[in-house]
Amino acid sequence: TQSTRPQRLLGAVQKNATRGDPRSVVQAIDQFCRQKEWAMNVGDEKGCILDSVVSEVNPATVLELGTYCGYSTVRIASRLPPHAKLITLEFNPDFAVVARQVIAWAGVEDKVHLVEGASGDWIPKMTEQFGVKTFDLVFLDHWKDRYLPDTKLMEECGLLRKGSILLADNVICPGTPDYLEYVRSSARYESQYFKSHLEYTKVEDGLEKSVFLG
Numbered sequence: 001t002q003s004t005r006p007q008r009l010l011g012a013v014q015k016n017a018t019r020g021d022p023r024s025v026v027q028a029i030d031q032f033c034r035q036k037e038w039a040m041n042v043g044d045e046k047g048c049i050l051d052s053v054v055s056e057v058n059p060a061t062v063l064e065l066g067t068y069c070g071y072s073t074v075r076i077a078s079r080l081p082p083h084a085k086l087i088t089l090e091f092n093p094d095f096a097v098v099a100r101q102v103i104a105w106a107g108v109e110d111k112v113h114l115v116e117g118a119s120g121d122w123i124p125k126m127t128e129q130f131g132v133k134t135f136d137l138v139f140l141d142h143w144k145d146r147y148l149p150d151t152k153l154m155e156e157c158g159l160l161r162k163g164s165i166l167l168a169d170n171v172i173c174p175g176t177p178d179y180l181e182y183v184r185s186s187a188r189y190e191s192q193y194f195k196s197h198l199e200y201t202k203v204e205d206g207l208e209k210s211v212f213l214g
Ligand SMILES: CNc1ncnc2c1ncn2[C@@H]1O[C@H](/C=C/CNC(=O)c2cc(-c3ccc(F)cc3)cc(O)c2O)[C@@H](O)[C@H]1O
Pocket: 040, 041, 042, 065, 066, 067, 068, 069, 089, 090, 091, 092, 095, 117, 118, 119, 120, 141, 142, 143, 144, 146, 169, 170, 173, 174, 198, 199
């Protein structure tokens, strides 16, 4: 039977990356996406911005919405301090299966908790299920029309504290207009746009970094 793109991406990781070396896993995926098949990973250019935000925040608790193949999961996890925790939500079981193997190949599984399920169902359960009170950093990279409702849900569930950072992918392409309008106009956020390009292309895209002011 035909393989899927995520399965072929995983094959490229297992063929070209060194077990336990997150950088080689990231490099293998970027090479696969540039030379073989485009895939919707945050990519190397926006990935460097993600890296710098993670290093600056030095988070103890991170939530990622939309794991896909685990590319950004590996980038974030490899930069976390000891004992820090990254919870990543993915509701497509086929993608979750691939992501678990990519995360394991990179050797960062001890820092990552991949939860198979929908953000709308799991955000309200974060505290009771994982003992997380608030998130220091949230990376939004799932369905673009869910960024705003899920951000409001995180606010309502008390998962954001003064200083929590939201980092959102694709605010230009494919675009998240309602989310962008909200974080840029709300008095409860201080927002900043990091101009970049859509992964593996010359098309404009960028990340929006928003600090929750409480
Ligand atoms: C709604 N709640 C949810 N809870 C848990 N997981 C969820 C989810 N929504 C979506 N997901 C998962 O996140 C992932 C979805 C990501 C959606 N991303 C995009 O559509 C996207 C799309 C592009 C893109 C840009 C230009 C173009 F021509 C074609 C595509 C680029 C990106 O960087 C993207 O992130 C999948 O793995 C999906 O199963």
